[in-house]
Amino acid sequence: MQYLSTRGYAASSDSSVSFSEILLGGLAPDGGLYLPKSYPQVTNEELNAWRSLSYAELAFEVLRKFATDIPEGDLKAITTKTYTAEVYKNARHDESAQAITPLRTLQEKNGTKLVLQALSNGPTLAFKDMAMQLLGNLFEYALAKNQAELNIFGATSGDTGSAAEYAMRGKQGIRVFMLSPHKKMSAFQTAQMFSLQDANIFNIAVEGVFDDCQDMVKAVSNDLEFKSHQKIGTVNSINWARVVAQVVYYFRGYLAATSSNEQKVSFTVPSGNFGNICAGHIARMMGLPIAQLVVATNENDVLDEFFRTGVYRVRKSAETYHTTSPSMDISKASNFERFVYDLLNGDTARVAALFKKVETEGGFDLSGKPGSDGDEFKKVAQFGFVSGKSVHADRLQTIRQVEQEFGITVDTHTADGIKVAREHLQANVPMIVLETALPAKFNETIQEALGRDAERPAGFENIESLPQRFEVMSADVTKMKAYIAQHTGL
C-alpha cells in the first residue's frame, strides 16, 4: 500500500511512501494530507468471516490492508495488546467490556431504529482513546525498530491531550510535553492529566488561553533546527494512523447491527475536525454497506454549512464559540481536505488550489453557482453525506429526554449526535450514533440538564484529590524551548 498527498506529493507511480514512513509524521511536505493511492476493498466473503471476530482480530484484519509494510505477526501482537477488556474497561455496568465498542438500541419505531455505539470505554472516557491507544503501541514499536526517540509536543484544551498522555505514558523512547491553559480546563480534565506520575509525561500549565498554547506550539515547530534536534513530533487529528484505527469501529458497528451483508446501516457522528467521520467515509469507500454518513455539528457549524450549501467558510477566532460540547469547537476542520480530494476525484492540483484559497480568502465554494470554484457539491449525496446542527438548548433537551425515555445518561457531544440523527432516520436502516464521550467528563452540563451529577466509572470517584504533577509557565517560547532541552537532554 502506497500513499500520496492530497496536494500531489508522491502521486507519480514511481514514487513511494509507505505506512511506516507517514506513521510518525503529520502533514506531507507540500502541506497536504496523506491518503492511500487507492482504497483497499472488502469482499462479501471477508465481511462474513469478520462477523465472528473479536475487536482485536477485526482491527488486525482492517489494519493489515493499510499497514502492509509492518510484518503481520508484529501487527497482530500490537492490535492484540491494544484492544483488550483491560484497556477498555469503563463500559457501563450493563455493557460488555469484552465487546470494546458495545451497541445498545435506544428506540425502534415505524421501522426505524436508533442505536448507540459506545466508543468511550477507554482510559480517558472519550473516543480518542480508540485510535490513540493503538498509536502509542505503534509508535513504541516503530521507534524501537529504528532505535529512535520522539518528543511529542502539543497543546490541548481537554480530550486530545489526555488521550495522548494515557496512550504514551511509560512508553520507551517517547516523551510527551503537553501545554494547557492554566486553570481553564474542567477540574475533572485537569485531574485526569495532571495526576499522571509517569516520568515521560510533562504537563505544562501556560498562563494564558488555549490560543496562547497553540501559538507556542507553532513557534517551536517553526524553528526547524530546534524541532529536528529535539526530535519533536505531534499526534494531532490529521495523523493517518489515527484515522485508519477509527475505520475499525465502523466495521464493528455495522457487523454488530446486521446479520447479512444485504443490509445497510447509517452512522451519525458528532464532528469537529472531521477525523472521526472521515474514517466512516473510508470504510464506505472500502465497500462497507453504509447508507448515510450524518455529520452532526454544534454551534460551530462550518461543516453543516458545507454539507447544506457547498460553501466551505472557515471561521475567525471571534466567530468560534465556546460551547458545552467543547471538543467540537473548531474554526476549520483539519481532516476535511481528505474528503475533498475524493469529491474532486483525486484532482490534486485543484485540491491544492482550493486549500491555498482557504489560507488567502478563508474558504471556497463548490455550489456550482456563477463565480464558484466548482460544482462538485451535487456529488456529495453520492458519498452518503448529510448533516445537521445542534445548540445548547437542544443538548439539554436531548440529555433529559434520553434519560427519561431510555434511562441512560449521554454526554453533551453524543446528545448533539442524537438530536441530528433523529432528523435523518430511514425505515429499515438502523441509525448508529457514535457515543464519543462519557457524561462524567462534562458534569457541569449534566447538572444543568438533570439537576444531579453524572455517574462516574469505578476508579474515577476521587480523581480530583489525587496528587498532581505539573509546571506553571508564562507564555514564553524561549523558556519553553529551554524546558524541553533540559528534559530531553538532547
Ligand SMILES: *Cc1c(COP(=O)(O)O)cnc(C)c1O
Ligand atoms: C474530538 C471529539 C469530537 C470530534 O471528533 P473529530 O474527529 O474532531 O470530528 C467529538 N466528541 C468528542 C467527545 C471528542 O473528544
